[in-house]
Amino acid sequence: MTKLTELLNIKHPIILAPMFLVTNIEMVKAALDNGISAAIPAMNFRNPNDITKAIQEIKQHIDKPFGINIIVNRSNTKLNAQIEACLVEPPAFIITSLGNPKTIIEKAHAKGIMVFCDVTDLKYAKKVEQVGADALIAVNSEAGGHAGCTPRNELIETLTKNCKIPVINAGGVSSSSDLRDVLKLGAAGTSIGTLFIASHECKVSDKYKNALINYGKNDIVLTRKLSGAPTTVINTDYVKSIGTKPNFLEYLINKNTGIKKFAKAILMRKGQNKLSNAAFKATYKTVWCASPAIENITELKSVKEIVEDLVGSL
Ligand SMILES: Cc1cc2nc3c(=O)[nH]c(=O)nc-3n(C[C@H](O)[C@H](O)[C@H](O)COP(=O)(O)O)c2cc1C
CATH class of the missing domain: 3.20.20.70 (Aldolase class I)
Structure with a gap:
């Protein structure tokens, strides 16, 4: 009890x-x-x-x-x-x-x-x-x-x-x-x-689940690319390739809601897909959030x- x-x-x-x-x-x-x-x-x-x-x-x-x-x-x-x-x-x-x-x-x-x-x-x-x-x-x-x-x-x-x-x-x-x-x-x-x-x-996807099995606690890193605040993720090759620091647009958008509207307006003007890919390569679908507890997942x-x-x- x-x-x-x-x-x-x-x-x-x-x-x-x-x-x-x-x-x-x-x-x-x-x-x-x-x-x-x-x-x-x-x-x-x-x-x-x-x-x-x-x-x-x-x-x-x-x-x-x-x-x-x-x-x-x-x-x-x-x-x-x-x-x-x-x-x-x-x-x-x-x-x-x-x-x-x-x-x-x-x-x-x-x-x-x-x-x-x-x-x-x-x-x-x-x-x-x-x-x-x-x-x-x-x-x-x-x-x-x-x-x-x-x-x-x-x-x-x-x-x-x-x-x-x-x-x-x-x-x-x-x-x-x-x-x-x-x-x-x-x-x-x-x-x-x-x-x-x-x-x-x-x-979640099988890829995410397999990563939990195949990676260990030393593969957990903090990224600021998802929400702006440091978030624990598995350091896959993809995470290594895009880095863990936010780019300028991600930074602006995460910073405050007023700027979010402004950033959305830029996205509209510049062609949503191209810019949104550049700004938001990292999403919760492509980057897998987990803690060092993965060490014990077999x-x-x-x-x-x-x-x-x-x-x-x-
Ligand atoms: C994928 C993932 C998403 C999470 N999302 C939230 C959330 O939406 N709200 C929240 O309060 N905590 C969230 N957390 C934190 C968990 O509620 C919990 O505090 C944490 O998972 C405990 O550590 P552990 O993963 O080592 O067990 C999240 C954690 C993970 C791994």
């Missing part, structure tokens, strides 16, 4: 992590069927109404707790619609990324939805705790996606010592002994992404088998 299993009333202290364009409804259902929780990014649904439908579909499959991940800063132009979609059909929890979660916490709590906030340091953790977060997702320097700067153990120790709400680790867990270690340090549980990309239920498995391997010796 951990604080996370208590909080969510689940068997094992694991959340199958929200992953942009990767986590899907089948993975969530399989996670819930096997005693862990899961969360899907709201951004994985083009139309916010589809978030409500997805929540309904998962609830019809099984009555277990899962979450929706919402980016709460200005870059998310669908923020209000995504919150509304969750209020119509409440998930058990919302995971917030970036920005100030105060408003979303107030709205979510009014509907009985818990809010867990992604944090990378103590200062921000104290801030979200103060505005009512129910738990922290401690994103460390080994996490996939937008990794933090602080090593796993140091971040867990700092946050558990200085914050009262549960600390859920994210990053640096790819085996049952890693899981035991973070629980021993006082983490309430862990959010795991990369391992689950190599699952049968995940619908074959494709079902979500059930991945969970069993992780909790085997708990």
